[in-house]
Amino acid sequence: MGSKITPHVVAVPLPVQGHISPLLHLCQALASHGSILITFINTEANQDSIKEMLGDGVEGIRFETFPGLEAGHHGLDLTQLENRQIFYRAILDMEAPVERLLREKIIAKGPPVSCIVSELFPWMRDLAARIGVPSVYFWPTSAACVLLDFSIPLLLERGDIPVEDFSMDKSIEYVRGLSPLPVWSLPRVFAFRDDPSFARRYERLKNIPQNSWFLANTFEELEGGALEAVRDYIPRIIPIGPAFLSSPSMKNASLWKEDNECLAWLNEQEERSVLYIALGSIATLSLEQAKEIAAGLEELQRPFLWGIRPKSVPGMEPEFLEPLKERVRSFGRVITWAPQREVLQHASIGGFFTHCGWNSVLESMAAGVPMICHPCVAEQNLNCKLVVEDWKIGLRFSNVGSGKLVVRDEFQKVVKKLMEDDNGIAQYMRSNAKKLSEEARKAVCVGGSSYKNLENFILSLK
Structure with missing residues (x-):
């Protein structure tokens, strides 16, 4: 009888604190289930910033870094179009160093990579295909937000976006899975006709393979209606959150020194x-x-x-x-x-x-x-x-x-x-x-909805 191969998950977060932290918590939750190796890829600047929080490291997770987005970018005011474009260019620039790190160090050192868990980088699907591993997507915000992005064509067709005035007294009542949405509740990017990120929001979701796992940092009891509607677009979306409750012993990945x-x-x-x-x-x-x-x-x-x-x-x-x-x-x-x-x-x-x-x-x-x-x-x-x-x-x-x-x-x-x-x-x-x-808390405990979803995902890796 052949020996079992330990699953090896490579995780690549968007290089800002609000995205690094939940993905790191998810990785710790995966590692805690046993017999899974995690390689967490971070920029050198961000890894240096969270070293104190990590202490002796996180059991089951090894860290690799690449020269990338400088910590100073975290000070960008992303309400400004120019800054959003600077940030997006920096994200595109990650592709080459991440691929180099994967090929020359992670894959070369082994064990074989089972999948890459990442956010919706515009280049990740092609990169994963080039190195021959499945891509799994992690969504660190609400299922309602995913659903709203998939609804962009409908909102455009009805003339409700781009938004001219967020203060108008009007509600959008035709997005299945969501209660009526006052105009003020729409994401700010829905106002910008000339902002490239306006079009990218929908394009990035259209490019997700139908058979890909999509891990959402929410839980069924909180957003069941939105999750059911999203499954029309992504059948394999599963809520696995709140991720930090699955790894309560680990602190958040803080890029600033905490005042305890x-x-x-x-x-x-x-x-x-x-x-x-x-x-x-x-x-x-x-x-x-x-x-x-x-x-x-x-x-x-x-x-x-x-x-x-x-x-x-x-x-x-x-x-x-x-x-x-x-x-x-x-x-x-x-x-x-x-x-x-x-x-x-x-x-x-x-x-x-x-x-x-x-x-x-x-x-x-x-x-x-x-x-x-x-x-x-x-x-x-x-x-x-x-x-x-x-x-x-x-x-x-x-x-x-x-x-x-x-x-x-x-x-x-x-x-x-x-x-x-x-x-x-x-x-x-x-x-x-x-x-x-x-x-x-029930969702992430043994027998809870998020716990079961994470177990099913791990079984698919094994």
């Missing part, structure tokens, strides 16, 4: 009293908006933890930030980067002011923490709509889609509505978040 001292500060605060504010690794705030939020927090005088990463507020001068830290010292804390999962799971956190990146939405949901939604880029408007209208675990501001400033009065009003315990709305959202938290 804030956890000691949270220990001193009352239960559910703190508003946590963070906008992820890409989204930015205007200086004017940051000042309105700061003024609202000062007037509220209620506990808050605000993560302001470098370059996230263009033009923010030390003359503003340092005095702000001093003025709020008695009730608030301003830091550079928080250990977000640990923060959200802390008993003192009562609400999360978020940009609605998918990772942040899942992490807040898993912690049972309701959200204040302030979407900034990409599909975050859609995520905001799901949080507020479909799952009813958050609130939004009136400016979504209008581009207008959230003034301090409205900011304070929404914060009070979310955070005050005697508010029936807050209790209702907190109850809904708790239920979804329980569903998410």
Whole structure:
């Protein structure tokens, strides 16, 4: 009887934090099932940034790197067309060094590669075919977002995109698998007639082979309707998330040093009293908006933890930030980067002011923490709509889609509505978040829907 061959999965993330982290969690989940070798390909700059988080490494995963996208690209404001084009060119430039690494080191060293798990790089299908291995796709955001991209031809035919005005009072009610979509909830890229990424969104999905596995970082109980509709286009899409819950012992892949001292500060605060504010690794705030939020927090005088990463507020001068830290010292804390999962799971956190990146939405949901939604880029408007209208675990501001400033009065009003315990709305959202938290955790446990899907995928590799 011949010996069994150990499956060897090569993983290639989009080189930004919000994509590296969930794919690394998925790889750790795969490795934890045993008898699978993972090779995780990262840019040299990004791997250097996450070394401290990895410590002695991750069992079952080996890391390989190539010269690629510099860490500085993470500071790009992707709301700007020019920056999106710079980023896309950098993604195209990854093809040659990734193929060289695969051929000259990974394949040469062995064992044989079973498949490449990657995001929807425009070159990955051809690269995988050239080296003779199957390509598997990983989608780190919602099934609703996948479905909406597949619906682009229909939206174009009906004349609902490109969007001229996100603030118009209109809903799109014909996308099967999705509840009615207010125009404000459509991804921002749907507004740009001359943006090449507008056309690329659909083209990249059309090129997915029908027999390819498509792993989605969501779970059946959360997005069953959208997943059912997406299977008309991709029959082998399977939800395997939330990926980070499948590898709870591993921290997020942080490109910034985490301020763990804030956890000691949270220990001193009352239960559910703190508003946590963070906008992820890409989204930015205007200086004017940051000042309105700061003024609202000062007037509220209620506990808050605000993560302001470098370059996230263009033009923010030390003359503003340092005095702000001093003025709020008695009730608030301003830091550079928080250990977000640990923060959200802390008993003192009562609400999360978020940009609605998918990772942040899942992490807040898993912690049972309701959200204040302030979407900034990409599909975050859609995520905001799901949080507020479909799952009813958050609130939004009136400016979504209008581009207008959230003034301090409205900011304070929404914060009070979310955070005050005697508010029936807050209790209702907190109850809904708790239920979804329980569903998410069940999904990744033995016998859960995501666990079974991951098991089936692993069996296909073996």
